[in-house]
Amino acid sequence: MAGNFDEIAAQALEEGRTYLMEHESKRILMDVGLETTGAHLASSADDAVRIANQLGYPVVLKVLSKEVIHKSDAGGVRLNLQGAEAVRSAYHEMEKIFRERGMIGVSVQRMASPGIEVIIGVTRDPTFGPVLMFGLGGVFVEILRDVSFRSIPISEEDAESMIREIRGYPLLRGYRGISGDIDAIKSILLRVSDLVEKHSIIKEMDLNPVFVYPMGYTIADARIILDSSSPSPAAMHPQSAGDLKGLFYPQSIAVIGASNTKGKLGWNVFYNLLTHGYRGRLYPVNPNAAEVQGVKAYPSIRDVPEPVDVAVVLVPAGMTPQVVQDCCAAGVKYIVVESAGFAELGDEGKRIEREILSIVRRHGCRLLGPNCSGIINTNCGVVESIGVVDELNRGNVGLIAQAGVYAAGYLWGLRKVLDFGIIATIGNKLDLNETDMLEAIGMDENIDVVCMYLEDVKGGRRFIDVAREVSKRKPIVVLKTGRTEAGKKAVSSHTASLAGNDQIYSAVFKQAGLIRARDNDHMFALARAFSKQPLPINDGVFVISYAGSLGVAAADAIVMNGMRLAELSPDLKEELRSVLPKYVSGMNPVDFTFDQTPDQVRRTIEIAVKSEDVGSFIVIIQTEMLGAYIDTLRSIDYRGRPILAVVASKEFVIEDTIKMERAGIPVYSTPEQAAEVLGAMWMYRKERR
Missing domain, CATH: 3.30.1490.20 (ATP-grasp fold, A domain)
Structure with a gap:
C-alpha cells in the first residue's frame, strides 16, 4: 500500500x-x-x-x-x-x-446503484492538523451543512459519535424502509483516518458521493490533494514541558522590577507575595533601592546569593532580553515575564520575542508570558498578579487564561462564590502554553475542576492528547472566543469549504472530553457546580418548587438536557404523602406553592434520597426566604447526590446568595440554567465511564 x-x-x-x-x-x-x-x-x-x-x-x-x-x-x-x-x-x-x-x-x-449519499473528507487545520469530516450528501451538505468533524487519528468511539451527531442520523438508522450500513461507514472513517495519519503529505481529500446501502457501500468519486510542505506527524505532537512543579510551588521567587512606589506593577506583585502567606524566600531586585517594602533588595538577579526557582520580570520590553539572559546565567529555572510591549505591538516586539526565545532555548529555561499576569496558587500563597488581590480562600478550581487582565477582572467578584486553587495566565505564550498549564494543573491533586479561557490553541494535536487524559480525571470547561470568521480563503475541496474554524474547535473539544461553555456566565456556572457538588449518580432528577410554573419549566429543561424526572416507588410515594399538604398532588415536581418552608423541603429530600432512581436534586426557593434555607440545606445528607438551588432575581438577595454558595450549594437564577448545568454534569459522568 x-x-x-x-x-x-x-x-x-x-x-x-x-x-x-x-x-x-x-x-x-x-x-x-x-x-x-x-x-x-x-x-x-x-x-x-x-x-x-x-x-x-x-x-x-x-x-x-x-x-x-x-x-x-x-x-x-x-x-x-x-x-x-x-x-x-x-x-x-x-x-x-x-x-x-x-x-x-x-x-x-x-454506474453506482442508488443508495444513501454521504460525504467523507479530510482537510488540514492550521491548529489541529488533519481533520476528518462526515455528513450526508446532497441537500444535507449543500444547504444544511449537516456535517461532523474529528481530529485525526480517530478511535472507534470517535467514528461512532461522528455518525450519531449529524441531524440526518435517523435516516441512516432506518426510516420508511431506507437504511444505511453504519458499521460500513465506521470502517471507511477509520481506514481514511489511518491512511492520512500514515501519509502527512495528504492535505485534502473528498470522497463524494459515497453510496451507502443496507449492507455495504461504494465510493463513486474521490479526490486527493497533496502538500509536500505539510508537517510530519512528529511535528504535530510537540513534547511535554515536563514537570512544572517548581513554577507552581516555588521555594524562592525573585521580582525583577520590584518597587516601593505604590500603584506601580512592581509594587503590586511584591505586595501580593508578602501579604498572601507565601512562605518561600523572596528577593526583590531593584538597582536603585536598598530595600523594597522592608525586604533587602539586590541590584541584579546575578547578585542574589541563593538559588532562585522563579523570576517575575517587570521591566520595559526593550530591557527584557538582557534580564532574561541574566536569569538564565544565574540558574533561574522559570521566568515569568509580565511586561507588555511585545508581539502584540508589532514587528519590533516580535523581534524581541524571538531574541528572548533563543536565549531560554539555549539555556534550557522555561518562560511564561510575556504580557501575562503570572501564577496564583492559593495552596502555597503564590500571588504574582499585576493587580492588588484581596484575601483569597484556598480552593479546588483551576483557571487557565490567555489574558491576565481577564483573570484579574473576574477574580475580584468570583472569589466570593468560587474558590480558586490555581490561576495560570499565559499571555503571548512564547514558550509555555495552555497545554503545558493544563498538563501541570491536571496532575495537581489540589484541583478538582479546570476552567480555560482561550483565544487560540498552540500545538493542537498535543492539546487533544493532554486534554483527553486530564478529562478522564477531572472536568475541563473551556470558553473559546473568536467564534466568527471575518472571511474565508479560497479552498480546493468541498471538505475544506465546510470546515469552519470554530466548528473544528467544537469537534475537537468534544473529542477530547471537554465541556464547551457559551460565555463567561456559563463557564463559571458549570465551575461552581463541579467544584462544590458530586456528579449525579444517574439521570433521574427530583424537583421541589414553590411555584407550579417554575416546576414545569424545570421538567422541560431537564428533558431537553438529556435527563428525566425521577420516579419514586409506591412505598416512598406513600411516605411522601404523609409530609405533603393535602392541596399538593404532584410527586415530581413537588409544588408546595408559596407556603413552602425549609422544613418541608428537608423532609421531602430525606424521603426522596432513599430512592435509587433519584440521582440529583433541583430546589426552587422563594427569593425573599433564601436566608432561611441555608442552614437547613447544608445539614441534609444527600447520600452522594448533587443539589442545585434556583432563586429568581438572586442578585437582589446577593448576601444570602453568597452565604448559600459558601455553604456549598450553587445558586442559579432560572430552572433552565440549573437543568443545563446538571445535564452537563451527568453527560460528563456518562462519558467518563
Whole structure:
C-alpha cells in the first residue's frame, strides 16, 4: 500500500501538480481496502468502449485532467451511458471541451446503484492538523451543512459519535424502509483516518458521493490533494514541558522590577507575595533601592546569593532580553515575564520575542508570558498578579487564561462564590502554553475542576492528547472566543469549504472530553457546580418548587438536557404523602406553592434520597426566604447526590446568595440554567465511564 501511494504521489509532484486524478486517488483507496466504483483510464474513444463493454452497462465517463479538479462543475462527467455509441459520443464531447486543459483521457467506471449519499473528507487545520469530516450528501451538505468533524487519528468511539451527531442520523438508522450500513461507514472513517495519519503529505481529500446501502457501500468519486510542505506527524505532537512543579510551588521567587512606589506593577506583585502567606524566600531586585517594602533588595538577579526557582520580570520590553539572559546565567529555572510591549505591538516586539526565545532555548529555561499576569496558587500563597488581590480562600478550581487582565477582572467578584486553587495566565505564550498549564494543573491533586479561557490553541494535536487524559480525571470547561470568521480563503475541496474554524474547535473539544461553555456566565456556572457538588449518580432528577410554573419549566429543561424526572416507588410515594399538604398532588415536581418552608423541603429530600432512581436534586426557593434555607440545606445528607438551588432575581438577595454558595450549594437564577448545568454534569459522568 505504502509503495503505491509513494509512487503515485512522487509522480504527481514530479509533474508539478498536487492534485491526484480520480484513477490515482481510487487506486490508493482500493489499496487500503476501500470499495470504489473503479476508475479505468481510457486514452481514446475505442479504449473507452472496450472497457465499458467489459464492465457492462450502464457506465459513467469522467474527464481525467491534470488541471480540472471539479469535474462536475466543468461539465466533465457523463452519467448512465447505456451503450457503445453513447460512450463514444461522450468521449468525443469531452475531448472537444478539455483537449486544451490537460486532458489525458477519461475514467470509465460502472454506474453506482442508488443508495444513501454521504460525504467523507479530510482537510488540514492550521491548529489541529488533519481533520476528518462526515455528513450526508446532497441537500444535507449543500444547504444544511449537516456535517461532523474529528481530529485525526480517530478511535472507534470517535467514528461512532461522528455518525450519531449529524441531524440526518435517523435516516441512516432506518426510516420508511431506507437504511444505511453504519458499521460500513465506521470502517471507511477509520481506514481514511489511518491512511492520512500514515501519509502527512495528504492535505485534502473528498470522497463524494459515497453510496451507502443496507449492507455495504461504494465510493463513486474521490479526490486527493497533496502538500509536500505539510508537517510530519512528529511535528504535530510537540513534547511535554515536563514537570512544572517548581513554577507552581516555588521555594524562592525573585521580582525583577520590584518597587516601593505604590500603584506601580512592581509594587503590586511584591505586595501580593508578602501579604498572601507565601512562605518561600523572596528577593526583590531593584538597582536603585536598598530595600523594597522592608525586604533587602539586590541590584541584579546575578547578585542574589541563593538559588532562585522563579523570576517575575517587570521591566520595559526593550530591557527584557538582557534580564532574561541574566536569569538564565544565574540558574533561574522559570521566568515569568509580565511586561507588555511585545508581539502584540508589532514587528519590533516580535523581534524581541524571538531574541528572548533563543536565549531560554539555549539555556534550557522555561518562560511564561510575556504580557501575562503570572501564577496564583492559593495552596502555597503564590500571588504574582499585576493587580492588588484581596484575601483569597484556598480552593479546588483551576483557571487557565490567555489574558491576565481577564483573570484579574473576574477574580475580584468570583472569589466570593468560587474558590480558586490555581490561576495560570499565559499571555503571548512564547514558550509555555495552555497545554503545558493544563498538563501541570491536571496532575495537581489540589484541583478538582479546570476552567480555560482561550483565544487560540498552540500545538493542537498535543492539546487533544493532554486534554483527553486530564478529562478522564477531572472536568475541563473551556470558553473559546473568536467564534466568527471575518472571511474565508479560497479552498480546493468541498471538505475544506465546510470546515469552519470554530466548528473544528467544537469537534475537537468534544473529542477530547471537554465541556464547551457559551460565555463567561456559563463557564463559571458549570465551575461552581463541579467544584462544590458530586456528579449525579444517574439521570433521574427530583424537583421541589414553590411555584407550579417554575416546576414545569424545570421538567422541560431537564428533558431537553438529556435527563428525566425521577420516579419514586409506591412505598416512598406513600411516605411522601404523609409530609405533603393535602392541596399538593404532584410527586415530581413537588409544588408546595408559596407556603413552602425549609422544613418541608428537608423532609421531602430525606424521603426522596432513599430512592435509587433519584440521582440529583433541583430546589426552587422563594427569593425573599433564601436566608432561611441555608442552614437547613447544608445539614441534609444527600447520600452522594448533587443539589442545585434556583432563586429568581438572586442578585437582589446577593448576601444570602453568597452565604448559600459558601455553604456549598450553587445558586442559579432560572430552572433552565440549573437543568443545563446538571445535564452537563451527568453527560460528563456518562462519558467518563
